[in-house]
């Protein structure tokens with residue numbers, strides 16, 4: 120299993136209302152999971168737990184057989200850099216780095232991803248360009264081009280290439296299509312699927328957009344998870 124969550128209960132502070140209660144969630148290698156739920160239902164919180172940015176006092180979150188709550192925060196940072204590619208809603212590209220340098224960034228933080236990238240291409244820049252080409256982004260001046268001069272759709276492809284760089288086992292995408300037109304969303308997701316298939320990566324994808332749901336293997340509806348939980352959660356629907 121790539122993700123195994125058991126008896127998880129999460130509150131942001133002791134005594135604060137419970138945000139998440141997940142009894143059992145397992146995501147297998149290569150699976151594509153869609154997570155939906157209204158604003159405030161805990162989607163981003165769940166992604167923080169799966170990526171080890173936060174840990175829960177109750178229950179267990181295992182990623183690639185590692186219980187994240189058993190690691191200190193520095194080890195969790197290393198674990199995340201080695202094994203998880205993250206596509207942020209606002210892309211979080213580094214404005215003063217070129218397109219290629221943005222894509223190779225994860226290899227500065229992870230020797231493992233650097234080695235993976237170098238096993239695929241002769242150097243990191245070549246691997247970055249290969250990924251960008253796979254994602255339908257092929258410009259001669261990508262090396263020098265500042266990310267701030269790109270369109271939203273292009274920035275999204277750069278963010279996806281960066282997340283895929285060095286073949287992390289788990290790809291997490293937090294509303295990565297919200298800035299795109301409806302018809303461009305689906306084509307982006309298909310490209311993402313192709314790349315995940317090629318590297319064997321598992322994809323966890325959060326979105327408000329229910330029209331994307333049928334593309335995925337499975338859905339986790341946090342509104343349903345919250346409804347099933349005891350009344351402590353009542354009134355937690357606002358985000």
Ligand SMILES: Nc1ncnc2c1ncn2[C@@H]1O[C@H](COP(=O)(O)OP(=O)(O)OP(=O)(O)O)[C@@H](O)[C@H]1O
Nearest residue numbers: 131138156157158159160161162163164165357358
């Ligand atoms: N860092 C934080 N500290 C304290 N409370 C938080 C924090 N982040 C989120 N929350 C609270 O946790 C609950 C779930 O928030 P979360 O951001 O996970 O929801 P979401 O489903 O991702 O919402 P949205 O769709 O609006 O992004 C909300 O009540 C929110 O106010």
